[in-house]
Amino acid sequence: MKRKIFINALVVICSVLMISGCQDMPEQESNNDQSTDATISEHETSYPIERTDANERNVVIEQEPQSIVSLIPSNTEIVYALGAGDRMVGRSEFDDYPEEVLDIQSIGGMEFDVEQIIELEPDIILAHESGSTQAEHAFEQLEKAGYPVFVVEDAQTIDAVYESIEEIAELLNRQTEAEQIIEQMTTSFAQLEDITEKDSDEQHSVWVEISPQPIYVAGKETFIDELLRVSHATNAAEDQTGWVEISEEIGVTYDPDVIISTYGGAESISEKPAWQRVSAIQKDRVFDIDPNLVSRPGPRLVEGAWQLAELIYPEDF
Secondary structure, three states, X not given: OHHHHHHHHXXXXXXXXXOOOOOOOOOOOOOOHHHHHHHHHHOOOOOOEEEEOOOOOEEEEOOOOOOEEEOOHHHHHHHHHOOOHHHEEEEOOOOOOOHHHHHOOEOEOOOEOHHHHHHHOOOEXXXXXXXXXXXXXXXHHHHHXXXXXXXXXXXXXXXXXXXXXXXXXXXXXXXXXXXXXXXXHHHHHHHHHHHOOOOHHHOOEEEEEEEOOOOEEEOEOOHHHHHHHHOOOEEOOOOOEOEEEXXXXXXXXXXXXXXXXXXXXXXXXXXXXXXXXXXXXXXXXXXXOOHHHHHOOOOOHHHHHHHHHHHHOHHHO
């Protein structure tokens, strides 16, 4: 488990390292058949399709994919959320949600097995921008063998996550499901904002630590920063950008009201001798959170936002 957490943190750090707003819902259908057919067609993919992926490659999908290989957990979670989990034939070794994904054949981790993927004969391979540089040669091998690889953008905002969901949905002919997911996410985020609404002088400052040695924290322009703002909390490291390394001596000076660890380090942080004067430690406000909920660019970011808010403002729930 510790190895997985470390690799998740490494992927996050290396990718700087789980969108346009909710799509308009279709107009009310009329009673004539022609209008009904038009409405349905707007929510279906007409194959073959050619789309440009995150690496500016033109990828052609000849027919609706019935077999999918996913090379990263966030893509896998989106596929399952879209109701296409039964089409999965291969996954990365880091995929752990939903639980049934563990029954799918693993094709390796950051260095995946090309031959094993070819044996699975997938209709589409969903890759990710964060790991695409080192996998470029492998992608070429797969495409030469006739298996299309689509590289999904390394989304760093909630809006970009919405776009990734819509993009994958179009490839899999699951547009209606994508609309429903995005609508549910936007509604849930809005509800959370209402529950935790506060004046600026009432907002807690929060230090989110994603790695202990060296210390890495979430600055602005990260999912975590955006999730904190949804919860009406202040990012203690808002003067930093991205996932940044900060020394222990400098970290103390931020003096946050709340500290949250994404690697199971709450106890060790609380015991740091040099940090005993920090407000969060003095008030026993140091917590752990599942890193997958706040770093994987997918539907579960909503769950991560709610858990963050409950840790920061328990009195609101």
